[in-house]
Structure formats: structure tokens, C-alpha cells
Amino acid sequence: MLLSQLKIQFIDQLKDDYPTTEIESFFHILTEEYLGMTRLETALNRDFEVSEEQKAWFEHALLRLKDHEPIQHITGKEEFFGMKFKVNEHVLIPRPETEELVEWIVSEFRNVSKPIRILDIGTGSGCIAVSLKKAIGNAEVVAFDISEKALKLAEENARENHVKANFEKKDILQTEDLKQKFDIIVSNPPYVREIEKKDMQRNVLDHEPETALYVxxxxxxxxxxxITSLAQHALNPGGCLYFEINQYLAEETKALVESSGFETELKKDIFGNFRMLKGIKK
Structure with a gap:
């Protein structure tokens, strides 16, 4: 089968499930994954002969896509902050909004000369912890998660990206004292309310971990x-607390953090939603 024919067949089989632009994006992700061809190379090699084995790979991916499985689970990875991260059903797929949170922290601490200590709570794939350590070389990074399977994957991602961080299993809701001091505490905790599930897509509802998403x-x-309560004691004076937040609860989250004595700043994401919050310990 020619590559051009495979593409037509691929789009036709998914047209009832996804917009055409998204289907084409899936196709190009898979051609790069399975054939080692970029989008441009795919366009220039329409007559490339796809082997039966390669065709079978695409057919298997089609079945998984029709079940609305995320493309990242099919390839087993996602790019975040210029690095590749392994992902699976045990962790949230890293998202662009979280990249913005990391960039905010990096922009404020990249040039700090003294050593700093960072804690990432609910690390999942480790994307925040690994990215911060990679970008802020003099940082010591500790990361918590309640899931052993998530922590195993986070450790793999740290090794793959040549980063050293300390990963620990911890149920933050059952923690009374962090027993360490930090300059930065960052978290992208569960924040999607049950009433908001109706607005979510099947690929998230059916295939990403509930414990990392919902409250x-x-x-x-x-x-x-x-986390704010713990940060009151665990942050050094002048230390910063960074959250990814629910856009619909931005003011409530801000008020909560301020009530614990922090100066706060809300920040919008690329879509114009209040998605990030910083608290500075006075």
C-alpha cells in the first residue's frame, strides 16, 4: 500500500470520531513514530511503499484511537519543555498550560546564584520536577506522589533526561509536617470538580487517572x-508557592492562599484563563 492511500484510509476511518485537522495530526505523529518520517517527508514521499508490518501498526493505532485512547498513550510519550517524557495510564499527560507554569518559575529563578530547594507535590510523570531541575542547575529537587506506579515512571523520565531528583511516595492529605525547608513549592494538584466532567472529552474521562484529576x-x-498550610511552615522566608489552578475557582483559590498570609499573583495562560497562582511567603 502507498503512503498516500494509507492516509486516505486513515482519515476515512476516523472521520466520524474526530475533526479532520486532528486526524491529520494523529497521522503525522504516527508516521514519525512508525516510519521515521517528518511531516514534510510524508508530503514529499506520497508513493512510499508501506510494508504489511507497518500497515498493521497503523491499523492497531486506529483501533485504539476509535476507542478515544490518547495518541500519547499509543506512542508512549509526550514532549514537554523541550524534552521527551514517557507517559501511560498511571499519570496525567503533560499539557501546555503546565509548561507555562514551569516557564514562569524558570523565568524568576534561572539566574539565582545561590542553591535553592524545590518541592513538587503530585509529580505524576515528573514533568515539572525534571524540567525545573534541567533549567535551574543549582536547584535540589524533591518530588512527591501518592502513586508508586507514577513515581516509577517519573524516575525513568529523570534518568532519560539526565536529571537527578529525589522522588518519594507521600499522601499529602495525610501529611502534617514536611520536615524540610524549601525555597519553592509547586503543585498541579487535582482540581476538576465532578460537575465539570460533562465538559471533558472521552480521551481524558476514559483513559487518564481519576485520582490525579478530580475533587x-x-x-x-x-x-x-x-498544601498552603504545609507551605506556611516549610517555605523559607520569601519563598514562593506556585499552583496550577482551576480557572473557575481562581478568586477563591487566591483568597484561600492570601488568608494564610501569602502575597499572591494570578497569571493567565495562553488561552486567556487564570490558570496559575503564585504566593510569596511574607
Whole structure:
């Protein structure tokens, strides 16, 4: 089968499930993964002969895409902050908004000459912890997660990206004292309320870990409250607390952090939503 024919077949089989632009994006991700061809090379080699084995790879991917499995689970990786991170069903797929949170921290601490200590709470794939360590060379990075499977993957990602960080299993809601001091505490905790599930796509609802995403409608800021309380004692004077937040609860989150004595700043993401918050310990 020619590559051009494969593309037509691929688009036709997914047209009832996804927009055409998204299907084409999937196709180019898979041609790079399975054939080692860039988007330009794919366009210039329409008559490339696809082997039966290669065709079978695409057919298997099609079945998984029709089940709305994320393309990142099919390839097993996602790019974040210029690095490749392994992902699976045990961790959230890194998102552009989280990259913006990392960039905010890096922009403020990249040129700090003294050693600093960073804690990432709910590290998942390790994308925040690894990226911060890579960008801020004099930082010591500690990362917590409740999931052993997530921590195993985060450790793999640290090794793959030639970064050293300390990963620890910890249930932050059951933690009363961090027993260490930090200059930065950062977290992208669960913040999606159950009432918001109706607005989410199947690839997220069916294939990403619930414990990393959802909170009860009755206590949506439970993680922010707990982490802020711990940060009051664990942050050094002048230390910074950074959160990725629920855009619909931005003012409530800001008020919560301020009530614990922090000076705060809200920041919008590329889509114009309040997605990040910084608290400075007075």
C-alpha cells in the first residue's frame, strides 16, 4: 500500500470520531513514530511503499484511537519543555498550560546564584520536577506522589533526561509536617470538580487517572488548602508557592492562599484563563 492511500484510509476511518485537522495530526505523529518520517517527508514521499508490518501498526493505532485512547498513550510519550517524557495510564499527560507554569518559575529563578530547594507535590510523570531541575542547575529537587506506579515512571523520565531528583511516595492529605525547608513549592494538584466532567472529552474521562484529576464538588480546594498550610511552615522566608489552578475557582483559590498570609499573583495562560497562582511567603 502507498503512503498516500494509507492516509486516505486513515482519515476515512476516523472521520466520524474526530475533526479532520486532528486526524491529520494523529497521522503525522504516527508516521514519525512508525516510519521515521517528518511531516514534510510524508508530503514529499506520497508513493512510499508501506510494508504489511507497518500497515498493521497503523491499523492497531486506529483501533485504539476509535476507542478515544490518547495518541500519547499509543506512542508512549509526550514532549514537554523541550524534552521527551514517557507517559501511560498511571499519570496525567503533560499539557501546555503546565509548561507555562514551569516557564514562569524558570523565568524568576534561572539566574539565582545561590542553591535553592524545590518541592513538587503530585509529580505524576515528573514533568515539572525534571524540567525545573534541567533549567535551574543549582536547584535540589524533591518530588512527591501518592502513586508508586507514577513515581516509577517519573524516575525513568529523570534518568532519560539526565536529571537527578529525589522522588518519594507521600499522601499529602495525610501529611502534617514536611520536615524540610524549601525555597519553592509547586503543585498541579487535582482540581476538576465532578460537575465539570460533562465538559471533558472521552480521551481524558476514559483513559487518564481519576485520582490525579478530580475533587469533590463539596470541597474542591482541598489540595490547595492542605498544601498552603504545609507551605506556611516549610517555605523559607520569601519563598514562593506556585499552583496550577482551576480557572473557575481562581478568586477563591487566591483568597484561600492570601488568608494564610501569602502575597499572591494570578497569571493567565495562553488561552486567556487564570490558570496559575503564585504566593510569596511574607
Amino acid at each position: 469533590k464538588d463539596t470541597d474542591p480546594l482541598i489540595f490547595y488548602s492542605k
